[in-house]
Amino acid sequence: MTVSSDLDRRFREAAVALDLVDMGFDVVDTPIGQLFVAASTRGLAAISFEADPDNQLERLARIAGPAVLRSPKSVDAARRELDEYFAGRRRVFDLALDLRALPQFTVSVLHELARVPFGETTTYGALAAAVGRPRAARAVGTVMNRNRIPIVLPCHRVIGSGGDLVGYAGGLDLKITLLELEGAR
Amino acid sequence: MRAAVRWMTMMHAVTIPPFEHFYEQHRIEVHRLLRRRLGTDRADDAFQETFLRALRAYRRLEHGEHLRAWVLTIAQNVALDALRRSRPSAELVETGIEDSRPAYEDLADLTDGLPPKERAAVVLRYGYDLSYDQIASALGSTPDAARQAASTGIRRLRRSASS
Numbered sequence: 001m002t003v004s005s006d007l008d009r010r011f012r013e014a015a016v017a018l019d020l021v022d023m024g025f026d027v028v029d030t031p032i033g034q035l036f037v038a039a040s041t042r043g044l045a046a047i048s049f050e051a052d053p054d055n056q057l058e059r060l061a062r063i064a065g066p067a068v069l070r071s072p073k074s075v076d077a078a079r080r081e082l083d084e085y086f087a088g089r090r091r092v093f094d095l096a097l098d099l100r101a102l103p104q105f106t107v108s109v110l111h112e113l114a115r116v117p118f119g120e121t122t123t124y125g126a127l128a129a130a131v132g133r134p135r136a137a138r139a140v141g142t143v144m145n146r147n148r149i150p151i152v153l154p155c156h157r158v159i160g161s162g163g164d165l166v167g168y169a170g171g172l173d174l175k176i177t178l179l180e181l182e183g184a185r
Numbered sequence: 186m187r188a189a190v191r192w193m194t195m196m197h198a199v200t201i202p203p204f205e206h207f208y209e210q211h212r213i214e215v216h217r218l219l220r221r222r223l224g225t226d227r228a229d230d231a232f233q234e235t236f237l238r239a240l241r242a243y244r245r246l247e248h249g250e251h252l253r254a255w256v257l258t259i260a261q262n263v264a265l266d267a268l269r270r271s272r273p274s275a276e277l278v279e280t281g282i283e284d285s286r287p288a289y290e291d292l293a294d295l296t297d298g299l300p301p302k303e304r305a306a307v308v309l310r311y312g313y314d315l316s317y318d319q320i321a322s323a324l325g326s327t328p329d330a331a332r333q334a335a336s337t338g339i340r341r342l343r344r345s346a347s348s
Contacts, residue, residue, distance in 0.1 A: 003216050003232070011233045020240045025205075057203035067244050068203035 012071045022067040023060045024074020027051050031086045032174060035151075037075045040064050043096030044078050046148045049170035063101050082151070086181070091118035093152045102148075105131070109143045116157045119182040123161045137161075145169065151178070201249035204240060211253060212236070215260045222264040231267055234325075235260045242322035247315065254312075258305055259323050265301055266325060296338070298345060302326075303338030310335045 015021050023045060025038035034051035037044070038060055045063065048056055053070065060068050072079075077095060084090035099107050112130045116122050124137040124144070133139070144155040150169055156178040160166045168175035179185045202210075215235055219228040238259050296304045305324060309315045310331075315323070320331040 003212050004229075007216075007229050007232060008212075011236055014233060014237060015240055018237065020237065021204075022244070053205070057205055061201075061203040065244055066201045066203055066246075067240060069205050069208070069240075 015069055016071045016073050021069045022065040024071035026072045026075045028079050037078050039074050040098045042098040045098035047150055106143050109140055110153050113153050116154055119184045121157050121159050121184055125161050201246055204243055211256050218260050223267055231263045235263045238323055242319045245319050262305055262324050299338050303334045306331050306334035307338040
């Protein structure tokens with residue numbers, strides 16, 4: 001005999017309601033497949049194209065503490081905005097972000113990245129210049145590559161100065177899909 | 186020195202598993218124990234209470250060892266509280282943990298004769314190095330009460346050892 005899904009759900013809801021969860025996560029269905037989504041009380045902390053939670057939880061625990069629990073409620077806001085984005089009804093995400101434990105340069109670059117508008121693209125060099133480090137295009141590339149919150153922090157909008165797509169954590173096909181969804185290609 | 190402390194802190198962060206893994210690993214056994222102690226009807230509430238107490242104390246754990254014994258101890262105490270609420274208090278002292286005793290390991294035999302609360306406090310304090318704050322969270326009491334229970338338990342053990 002196992003623990004009923006109703007009891008399981010009640011425990012998870014109570015844990016969140018009592019503010020005992022450092023980081024809540026869930027797997028969210030989208031038109032591009034399942035996404036792993038995690039959020040703390042500070043805000044959205046992670047989106048991963050690898051939906052299997054097992055590989056992500058240790059990393060989240062190192063960021064936020066060991067009270068990491070699957071809890072659909074924790075990611076409700078992110079789920080709703082992602083739904084709207086993929087349905088073509090949202091162009092700007094209005095979510096608080098949890099950027100804890102990231103170096104200052106990374107945070108600066110991500111803040112600039114967040115300002116790249118829906119449907120437009122920029123380059124690694126332009127982002128580097130925007131944070132006052134014009135020669136750091138390669139370092140900006142590394143920040144994009146390690147972006148913990150893709151889609152919401154739109155690293156898919158960053159391309160090479162020659163117009164080539166360069167790379168994407170979810171695969172180049174996905175980068176093209178997202179740019180097409182935004183009408184950027 | 187400071188680097189050493191930071192390294193220890195980091196190691197601890199690594200060795201305490203994410204709560205989700207801990208919960209997945211122990212929930213069936215906890216529920217089974219509570220059903221045996223309280224019956225099917227009351228087991229569900231006690232299950233939720235057990236894991237909420239565990240979660241409350243989880244952030245302050247010093248290390249990730251003996252987590253199974255730790256959560257079963259919490260479950261035993263939640264069951265005890267539930268039984269206490271439904272029985273006259275005179276019977277309580279004898280409501281031991283005689284069946285399905287969790288693995289107290291080293292302190293098991295030593296503390297066998299203690300009343301359940303004192304036993305839990307002694308085991309959590311000296312077996313698992315938990316602070317009184319953590320023990321209070323685990324037992325659903327206060328740090329003062331936890332300290333009191335542990336010290337009464339130790340005195341009782343000393344008396345029985347010297348007699």
